[in-house]
Amino acid sequence: MPELPEIEVLRRSLAPRLLGRTIVDVTVANTALREPVDEPNLRSAVRGRRVTGLGRRAKYLLIDLEGDSSLVVHLGMSGRLTLAAADEPIEKHEHVSFLLDEGDRLRFRDPRRFGLVLALATEGLLEDRHFGGLGPEPLVGGLTGEVLARAASGRRGPVKNFLMDGRVVVGIGNIYACEALYRAGVHPTRSVARIARARWDLLAREACATLEEAIAEGGTTLNDFADGEGNSGYFQVSLAVYDREGEACRRCGKALRRIVQSGRSTFYCAGCQR
DNA sequence: CGGGCGGCCTGGAGGC
DNA sequence: TGCCTCCAGGCCGCCC
Numbered sequence A: 001m002p003e004l005p006e007i008e009v010l011r012r013s014l015a016p017r018l019l020g021r022t023i024v025d026v027t028v029a030n031t032a033l034r035e036p037v038d039e040p041n042l043r044s045a046v047r048g049r050r051v052t053g054l055g056r057r058a059k060y061l062l063i064d065l066e067g068d069s070s071l072v073v074h075l076g077m078s079g080r081l082t083l084a085a086a087d088e089p090i091e092k093h094e095h096v097s098f099l100l101d102e103g104d105r106l107r108f109r110d111p112r113r114f115g116l117v118l119a120l121a122t123e124g125l126l127e128d129r130h131f132g133g134l135g136p137e138p139l140v141g142g143l144t145g146e147v148l149a150r151a152a153s154g155r156r157g158p159v160k161n162f163l164m165d166g167r168v169v170v171g172i173g174n175i176y177a178c179e180a181l182y183r184a185g186v187h188p189t190r191s192v193a194r195i196a197r198a199r200w201d202l203l204a205r206e207a208c209a210t211l212e213e214a215i216a217e218g219g220t221t222l223n224d225f226a227d228g229e230g231n232s233g234y235f236q237v238s239l240a241v242y243d244r245e246g247e248a249c250r251r252c253g254k255a256l257r258r259i260v261q262s263g264r265s266t267f268y269c270a271g272c273q274r
Numbered sequence B: 001c002g003g004g005c006g007g008c009c010t011g012g013a014g015g016c
Numbered sequence C: 001t002g003c004c005t006c007c008a009g010g011c012c013g014c015c016c
Helices: A004-018 A039-046 A145-152 A159-163 A174-184 A197-216
Strands: A022-028 A049-057 A060-065 A069-074 A080-085 A094-100 A104-109 A116-121 A257-261 A264-268
Touching: A004 A049, A004 A060, A004 A080, A004 A197, A022 A039, A039 A069, A039 A116, A145 A197, A159 A174, A159 A197, A174 A197, A174 A264
Parallel strands: none
Antiparallel strands: A022 A049, A022 A094, A049 A060, A060 A069, A069 A116, A080 A104, A094 A104, A257 A264
């Protein structure tokens, strides 16, 4: 579910409640996530360690611990990472649970098991294979028309797939790609070879604005997403095209359309996007 | 090499 | 009510 805004909302909601806390132990109920959970490695990395920082790279949440270990959590499509009282009953699909000091725990629940929980060394973390090929970060100035135009040169294919390619820029998934293209007036099937430089500037600006507005609204909750306190987001009511097939475009009134690109649904307005 | 697609999973929605 | 099919926000690996 979660794209960059949702992970950023999660990070911000967890930070005040996790910083300085000590992880007492970890329980692994099911190791079969996107990659098998290495329970011994996880335990030795986290046990007795204090949380010193919460970061994010692309859609990965990074929980830094003292002693050069970092927890890496990815929510996949259906993951949740929430704080609960230690004695609250284990939920279905709660695969990994971190017992904290002061009587609560951080639990990872993920019905579809596309998510990821692992421990890596903090030193050189971002050079790990999970992050090595990733493009720039949008929230710190990494998403500009310059970046997009440069990445597009010599490439072909539809601009929507291009926006979702983590080697170009990270954090944009199916929802925010649709929304950014709508706001910039770009048709999702348009080839990246046929987009003018000024349009890349506009697209970059609109993509950044969409991500930032979504964060301000607590993310998009269509089905599963919740922040670290279990709160849903509100940005779904602001979505202009995503999941609105057949509804009227708020700008021109035409019925919004749905097509399939690379096996994923794309929503757009044929009147506003060229 | 880059782009496209299937596969990984479960659950919810909708059709009959 | 139940059964069946389809679909879902990410990512990887295989294929052309």
